[in-house]
Amino acid sequence: MSKPIRVGLLRLVDSAPIIVAEAKGLFRAQGIDVEISIEPSWANIADKLTYGILDAAVMLPPLALAACAGLRGPKARLVVPMSLSQGGNAIVASNAAAASLTEGGAQPRLLLLEWLRSHTERPRFAVVHAFSTHNLLLRYWLASGGADPDRDIETVVIPPEQVVASLAAGSITGFCAGAPWGEVAERQGAGKILLGTSSIWPFHPEKCLCVGEAWAEANPGLLQHLLGAVLRAQILCDQPDEAEGIAALLADPNGLNLPEEACRAALPGGAGAELIRFYTREAWFPARAHAQWFLGQMKRWKWLDEMADLNAIAAQVYRPDLLAAAVEAEGLYAAAGLPELEGAAMLPMPDDEAFSPQLR
Amino acid sequence: MKVLLADDDAERAGAVARILAADPGLTVVRLKSGDSLADAVASLAPDVVLVDMARPDRDALDGIRQVAALNTRPVVLFVDEDDPAFMEEAINAGVSSYNAIGMPPPDVKPILRAAVALFRRHQQAHDDLKQAEGRLLERAVIDRAKALLIKQRRMSEPDAYKYLRRTAMSSARRIVDIAQDLIRELEGSGA
Numbered sequence: 001m002s003k004p005i006r007v008g009l010l011r012l013v014d015s016a017p018i019i020v021a022e023a024k025g026l027f028r029a030q031g032i033d034v035e036i037s038i039e040p041s042w043a044n045i046a047d048k049l050t051y052g053i054l055d056a057a058v059m060l061p062p063l064a065l066a067a068c069a070g071l072r073g074p075k076a077r078l079v080v081p082m083s084l085s086q087g088g089n090a091i092v093a094s095n096a097a098a099a100s101l102t103e104g105g106a107q108p109r110l111l112l113l114e115w116l117r118s119h120t121e122r123p124r125f126a127v128v129h130a131f132s133t134h135n136l137l138l139r140y141w142l143a144s145g146g147a148d149p150d151r152d153i154e155t156v157v158i159p160p161e162q163v164v165a166s167l168a169a170g171s172i173t174g175f176c177a178g179a180p181w182g183e184v185a186e187r188q189g190a191g192k193i194l195l196g197t198s199s200i201w202p203f204h205p206e207k208c209l210c211v212g213e214a215w216a217e218a219n220p221g222l223l224q225h226l227l228g229a230v231l232r233a234q235i236l237c238d239q240p241d242e243a244e245g246i247a248a249l250l251a252d253p254n255g256l257n258l259p260e261e262a263c264r265a266a267l268p269g270g271a272g273a274e275l276i277r278f279y280t281r282e283a284w285f286p287a288r289a290h291a292q293w294f295l296g297q298m299k300r301w302k303w304l305d306e307m308a309d310l311n312a313i314a315a316q317v318y319r320p321d322l323l324a325a326a327v328e329a330e331g332l333y334a335a336a337g338l339p340e341l342e343g344a345a346m347l348p349m350p351d352d353e354a355f356s357p358q359l360r
Numbered sequence: 361m362k363v364l365l366a367d368d369d370a371e372r373a374g375a376v377a378r379i380l381a382a383d384p385g386l387t388v389v390r391l392k393s394g395d396s397l398a399d400a401v402a403s404l405a406p407d408v409v410l411v412d413m414a415r416p417d418r419d420a421l422d423g424i425r426q427v428a429a430l431n432t433r434p435v436v437l438f439v440d441e442d443d444p445a446f447m448e449e450a451i452n453a454g455v456s457s458y459n460a461i462g463m464p465p466p467d468v469k470p471i472l473r474a475a476v477a478l479f480r481r482h483q484q485a486h487d488d489l490k491q492a493e494g495r496l497l498e499r500a501v502i503d504r505a506k507a508l509l510i511k512q513r514r515m516s517e518p519d520a521y522k523y524l525r526r527t528a529m530s531s532a533r534r535i536v537d538i539a540q541d542l543i544r545e546l547e548g549s550g551a
Contacts, residue, residue: 041416052448
């Protein structure tokens with residue numbers, strides 16, 4: 001066996017496929033040795049992938065794209081050969097804010113403008129990273145309710161494990177974060193889940209597996225085995241029968257040390273408001289249409305300039321071709337059929353794109 | 361030039377601050393433990409920010425220009441594109457550096473280089489300490505196994521040690537691992 005493949009991840013439920021693949025011996029079954037590195041921040045993941053200190057990592061798709069588009073320094077050379085999960089984030093508000101936003105059982109989006117108008121100071125919302133699915137979906141949702149996220153709220157970045165305490169302490173009005181933190185906020189009485197992000201964009205891609213382009217090119221065999229093991233783990237992660245055991249794995253004090261019940265609630269068959277999917281509905285397929293949507297939102301908010309070639313960036317970073325060998329070797333999908341999946345990728349309803357800020 | 365130093369390890373932060381303060385052109389401000397990194401960047405407007413990579417709040421500096429309050433001075437990650445080996449060294453030492461947009465990299469690099477040197481020295485000292493602690497722990501485990509052999513198998517101390525060593529050699533494992541297994545076995549037997 002050669003030296004281990006170094007895979008980075010954060011303490012989140014959607015890191016499950018890597019944790020499960022290691023615990024169930026799926027990496028070993030592929031003849032590869034994986035060393036898992038639990039990182040404290042997304043910035044660490046991005047930096048370590050860029051400089052080859054990590055070979056692969058569980059990643060936020062918008063951060064991978066932003067790094068490659070040059071939004072956090074020189075353009076990084078990273079590729080996304082597979083998606084890891086769909087859904088699982090929650091938009092959460094303090095109890096008082098949630099009461100105003102859901103008055104009379106209304107959809108929070110409909111009461112959003114009125115609620116914002118009642119504030120003299122901009123309400124403060126936390127996301128886990130500027131270039132996160134969470135931030136882009138929160139902004140998209142606010143805009144679809146007629147608000148301008150740059151003008152009408154203040155956005156702060158707070159590590160996921162600290163959002164619940166910040167909400168309880170009143171230093172933020174709400175947050176958008178991944179599982180299990182929305183569930184934890186409700187269980188601790190710090191706030192209420194307004195909506196799961198799947199109601200904004202059904203089957204939205206959440207985490208992806210990201211690898212350094214140089215590593216992928218130099219190690220096609222290792223990459224295929226890594227992807228094969230992760231695909232097998234994704235299948236397990238999607239089975240409700242397995243969820244209890246997986247929640248226990250995620251709660252291991254020597255591992256991710258996550259709250260077990262809240263993890264169980266976010267896994268398939270769980271009781272949570274928003275569930276994570278890992279495999280079904282081609283959750284594993286890295287559709288370029290998804291990358292284009294994320295990039296389109298970054299252009300919409302003027303993070304990327306008008307001239308940026310979104311299709312070129314999407315094609316450079318999202319590499320379903322790198323997945324072909326693994327899906328075929330595992331007998332999961334005919335490689336020839338992969339391009340068709342591109343057409344089946346779901347996007348949010350285009351109606352919601354009508355963005356006209358109405359406030360003040 | 362103002363340097364904001366975000367490192368909760370007081371000893372290491374003190375050492376970095378002292379080294380940098382030797383340059384009369386630098387003012388070093390240390391982030392108070394528990395204070396928000398993003399707020400400090402907004403209120404102090406540093407030219408350079410040195411950050412311990414073990415901090416989870418480092419994410420607040422990524423894309424600060426895209427999300428933060430309008431009055432925040434934008435900062436960017438310092439990267440020396442011509443010297444990837446140095447960048448790797450800095451990440452391995454566990455320190456990253458941000459600078460105000462428009463700062464020429466030659467001004468930033470010596471500051472980061474000094475921090476990297478201190479972080480590495482600290483890491484080395486930490487590793488040495490861990491290793492020493494580990495060795496002490498191993499000795500305690502071996503002593504415990506010996507005591508059990510003496511008590512339960514009526515061995516003399518030299519024989520108990522020889523027994524452990526022989527078992528380790530014949531199974532190509534470390535003595536401490538053999539001792540660990542033995543403790544589990546003998547203590548588990550409830551004798």
